[in-house]
Each structure stands twice: as C-alpha cells, then as structure tokens.
Amino acid sequence: MPQDPAMAAAVATALPADHLDAGRLPVPTVEADDDVVLRIEACGVCGTDLHILSGGSYRPRLPFVLGHEPAGVVVDAGAAAREWLGKRVTITLFTGCGTCARCVDGDERLCPDLRSITGVRGVDGAYAEYTRVHARQLVEVPDGLGAPQVASLVDSGATAANSVRVAMAREPRRVLVVGAGPIGHLCAELLAAHGTRCRVVEPNPVRRKAIAALGHDVAASFDPPVDVVIDCTGVPAALAPGIAALAPRGLYVLAGYSVVPSVDFGELSHKEAELRGVRSGRREDLESLLRLADEGRIRLPELSLWRLSEVNAALDALRAGDVPGKAVIVPDTQWQEYA
Structure with a gap:
C-alpha cells in the first residue's frame, strides 16, 4: 500500500x-x-x-x-x-x-x-x-x-460477447451491427470468428475508416434484410431504420440503449420480430473475451x-x-x- x-x-x-x-x-x-x-x-x-x-x-x-x-x-x-x-x-x-x-x-x-x-x-x-x-x-x-x-474489454467486451451469444442462438445467416464503437467493433470481430456474415453500419467517418481497415464490410447506411440487428449505438435515431432492416421473425438486440421519444411497434408486430435487451454480460463473457484477445483470435x-x-x-x-x-x-x- x-x-x-x-x-x-x-x-x-x-x-x-x-x-x-x-x-x-x-x-x-x-x-x-x-x-x-x-x-x-x-x-x-x-x-x-x-x-x-x-x-x-x-x-x-x-x-x-x-x-x-x-x-x-x-x-x-x-x-x-x-x-x-x-x-x-x-x-x-x-x-x-x-x-x-x-x-x-x-x-x-x-x-x-x-x-x-x-x-x-x-x-x-x-x-x-x-x-x-x-x-x-x-x-x-x-x-x-x-x-x-x-x-x-471490461464492459464493452462483456456486452459484445453477450450480444453475440444472443444473436448466434438464432443461427443467423446475416447480421447487421449498428455502430463501430468499442462494442460494435468487438461484435464484428466475434461474428467473424464464428464465420457469420456481418455488415457494420457507421456514419462517423473516423470509426468507419478504422473498422474498414480491418477488412470488415462497412456501410454508412442500413442495408436490409438481415436476420439479426445488434444496435450498439444508444442513439434514438437508429431504432426505426434498424427495425426496418429486419427480415420477418428477425431479432433486434439492444446492446446500447437510450430514451426514444416515439416508436411505431407496428413494424415489429407485422414482421413478428423480437426486441431483446442486453445488459453488459456474465463473468464467463468477460473471461472468454480476455482469452480470445490473448490468443489473438480477435483484434481489439x-x-x-x-x-x-x-x-x-x-x-x-x-x-x-x-x-x-x-x-x-x-x-x-x-x-x-x-x-
């Protein structure tokens, strides 16, 4: 001491x-x-x-x-x-x-x-x-x-691992990650490690350039339809286009969250889609991220x-x-x- x-x-x-x-x-x-x-x-x-x-x-x-x-x-x-x-x-x-x-x-x-x-x-x-x-x-x-x-990796990594674990339970063919901040970056890396096709939507050119430099498929706008959307932004404006990007019976994972003034849930109902919240992750989520990073299987x-x-x-x-x-x-x- x-x-x-x-x-x-x-x-x-x-x-x-x-x-x-x-x-x-x-x-x-x-x-x-x-x-x-x-x-x-x-x-x-x-x-x-x-x-x-x-x-x-x-x-x-x-x-x-x-x-x-x-x-x-x-x-x-x-x-x-x-x-x-x-x-x-x-x-x-x-x-x-x-x-x-x-x-x-x-x-x-x-x-x-x-x-x-x-x-x-x-x-x-x-x-x-x-x-x-x-x-x-x-x-x-x-x-x-x-x-x-x-x-x-402490919170962003645990949140990403939890989000991807939830997404992979659907055995998705295509996933849209919204936001290329730390959580979105790690979600993209984990999905790539799973061999799952993923596109990252990021309007910020600084972050878009950083995630693209790693070889990820990156866009500035939404690209439907997808089986799963993982929203890592915590930005209210992302919700409506994210839901619109879902295929029928798709899954919308809220890894980042905010107060959204107005939401039309009709589109969720019409698609029979699911909205799933994520709060950080379990101990094993964090432990798995640390192990994968140490082994070089994901890039930070x-x-x-x-x-x-x-x-x-x-x-x-x-x-x-x-x-x-x-x-x-x-x-x-x-x-x-x-x-």
Whole structure:
C-alpha cells in the first residue's frame, strides 16, 4: 500500500456536468474480509460515463468517482482474499443481493435488489489511483494482455460477447451491427470468428475508416434484410431504420440503449420480430473475451490513451466523435509505462 494516504482522482461533483473535477481523496482501505484494494493501471472510458455526466442516465450520490472498466493489481486484501495479493485483475461490475435466483445463476446484473455497479452507482470507480472492490468481483487477466488492452474489454467486451451469444442462438445467416464503437467493433470481430456474415453500419467517418481497415464490410447506411440487428449505438435515431432492416421473425438486440421519444411497434408486430435487451454480460463473457484477445483470435479496438489528469480531454474527444476506437485513462503515476 502507498505511504501517501491520499490519491489523485477525477470526481463528479455535480450532475449534469460537462467535466470531472481533479481531487485528492483518501486511499481506500480494506473494510471486510472479502475486500481487496486495486492499484489502477488503466481504466476504459465508456459511453455510459458521458450519459451519466449529461444527467440522462444513472444518478450516483455525489461526490462520486466514475470509471467502471479497470485493470490493476491487488495491493491489499482482507483475510478471506489474501490469495489475490499481487495478481493482475479486472472486475465484474455488478453486486447483487447474492441470494436470489438471478444471482445464484451468475446473472447479478439482473438482480431485482441490485446493491451497486462499481464506478456507476453505489461504489466509487477507477478514475483514480486506487479503488476497493469485493474479491468475488475479481477476474484474473492473461499475462499477454497489457492493462490498457484489458481495460478496453471490461464492459464493452462483456456486452459484445453477450450480444453475440444472443444473436448466434438464432443461427443467423446475416447480421447487421449498428455502430463501430468499442462494442460494435468487438461484435464484428466475434461474428467473424464464428464465420457469420456481418455488415457494420457507421456514419462517423473516423470509426468507419478504422473498422474498414480491418477488412470488415462497412456501410454508412442500413442495408436490409438481415436476420439479426445488434444496435450498439444508444442513439434514438437508429431504432426505426434498424427495425426496418429486419427480415420477418428477425431479432433486434439492444446492446446500447437510450430514451426514444416515439416508436411505431407496428413494424415489429407485422414482421413478428423480437426486441431483446442486453445488459453488459456474465463473468464467463468477460473471461472468454480476455482469452480470445490473448490468443489473438480477435483484434481489439484502436486504443487512445490519456493521463488521469487529462480525463476531461478524453471525454471531450468522445463527445466530438474523434476517437476511432477505445479511450483509456492511465493514472499519471503509471504513465511512464506507455509514454
């Protein structure tokens, strides 16, 4: 553990807001037998962070430290978690009640009595030098992946794996992935690994160029008919043309979501199509993505790194559509590893 009892952190102090405040917070300490403290090496930036800051999503109690895609090293542990000391890890995000049928089945994210989502609500996240989580959340990471690579997979990778698992249950011949951000990129890579034909729709020329450079079939507009649409955008305007692109009895997977002011569900009914929501993924989804990335069977999004002290520049770049792949935050104390 550090000698300095305070750490650098980027803190949300108001919502809505267009920035995070630089702060010094106490380094978290072990409070329970199954607690561990992570020294953060990298943390991915998720679109959910932008939605929270805009006031249009979760509303954590303030002040709050965002950042739910960490990679780091366990530097302190409670009595029941000492075997984790020194290990490189990432985390599952959701802490449920632990006793309901969903929790027992490994679907804590669907718990009706959800206790917290690390870095989203209830428990401070990893836009900081350290964070505290439960040992049961830990996922050990392969030695072959660097911290920024791991951070690019935590939530976006689990969501992509869950989305593709849902899609592949239909044995589709053709899939349309809407959005070439980190989730859409990974969906396209996973579908390619399955040998399933896929087209990616991306209006942003920066992201369209990045995904096309990997050899994926890319378009600027929708191209019907398809068996499955995986909507990774969280953009209201994508829903209507996405539904229109579905073949009869097709499946529309909402990997990204938003408030849509007006929806005509008649087309879904006329096609007997199905609308399916996806919320992140299971532990095994994340573990499978880490393994596939480590084995080189999927290619990761292009990484753009910012120091923790530059987190607002990263958020601005994402808002402007200037990030071709995944934005990742690195604590200033770790920056020399990647400079």
